[in-house]
Amino acid sequence: VSEAACRSSVPVFHTDGVRTRLSYPCLEDARLVHGLVVFKNLTLGADYAAWHAMVSVELRSSLAPAPDRIVIPHQVHSSRVIDADAAGPGVPVADALVTGAPSTAIAVSVSDCVPLFAVDFEHGVIGLAHCGWKGTAGGVVEEFLRGLIAKEADPKATTFVVGAAIGSCCYRVHDDLLECFDSREAAKYSRPAGGGMFFDLKGVVASRLISAGAARAKVSIDDTCTSCRSDILASYRKEGKACGRMLAFLMLTP
Numbered sequence: 001v002s003e004a005a006c007r008s009s010v011p012v013f014h015t016d017g018v019r020t021r022l023s024y025p026c027l028e029d030a031r032l033v034h035g036l037v038v039f040k041n042l043t044l045g046a047d048y049a050a051w052h053a054m055v056s057v058e059l060r061s062s063l064a065p066a067p068d069r070i071v072i073p074h075q076v077h078s079s080r081v082i083d084a085d086a087a088g089p090g091v092p093v094a095d096a097l098v099t100g101a102p103s104t105a106i107a108v109s110v111s112d113c114v115p116l117f118a119v120d121f122e123h124g125v126i127g128l129a130h131c132g133w134k135g136t137a138g139g140v141v142e143e144f145l146r147g148l149i150a151k152e153a154d155p156k157a158t159t160f161v162v163g164a165a166i167g168s169c170c171y172r173v174h175d176d177l178l179e180c181f182d183s184r185e186a187a188k189y190s191r192p193a194g195g196g197m198f199f200d201l202k203g204v205v206a207s208r209l210i211s212a213g214a215a216r217a218k219v220s221i222d223d224t225c226t227s228c229r230s231d232i233l234a235s236y237r238k239e240g241k242a243c244g245r246m247l248a249f250l251m252l253t254p
């Protein structure tokens with residue numbers, strides 16, 4: 001069970017016959033373009049340059065209005081946050097991005113890890129973080145919040161969606177993973193089943209956000225599990241390298 005007091009964010013599934021895209025009703029707004037698009041049956045492996053080139057082309061052609069700029073980082077399961085507005089050309093190495101610039105599209109890729117969306121409509125600041133267990137244990141959620149505040153977002157006024165990712169129904173983990181978390185946190189967000197331990201990464205991300213200053217009422221969790229829904233979503237755990245990837249994207253409209 002995810003962070004009990006957080007609302008569920010039920011995604012809307014869209015398909016154009018080629019790709020599935022998820023969107024979140026709480027982020028629907030004329031000032032924003034957002035989504036989580038699935039690149040199914042993709043076998044790019046570790047070729048980040050090929051992935052980057054492909055999704056950049058697709059984002060540029062699919063977003064309306066067209067972005068002036070697209071910033072997609074090379075992710076390394078770190079807690080590093082980049083201000084996309086200050087990033088030079090080239091691919092930054094980071095696991096979270098923030099921007100206050102309209103028409104700058106930002107994106108992170110996931111396949112079981114948590115895509116964390118942040119939108120402060122009032123102050124015109126958006127951000128995306130890639131939260132796997134390693135980055136989360138390493139503080140990416142807290143760094144992400146600091147990065148948003150540095151762009152003058154108000155954490156209490158920011159809407160957060162803990163997006164589709166592997167759920168505690170399927171995320172079987174070993175003790176060495178749990179030992180990377182505070183023991184109380186590990187105990188609260190794991191449960192034994194079938195001789196193993198199952199971890200609620202989405203619950204941990206939401207709880208850390210709220211502890212770091214987000215408003216509980218503005219944090220929601222998508223309960224969709226990538227492993228349970230590997231028929232249409234991408235689950236590395238369930239399907240291995242050929243699972244494909246999902247790209248979470250955000251852009252403020254001009």
Ligand SMILES: [Zn+2]
Pocket residue numbers: 166167168169170171225226227228229
């Ligand atoms: Zn599941």
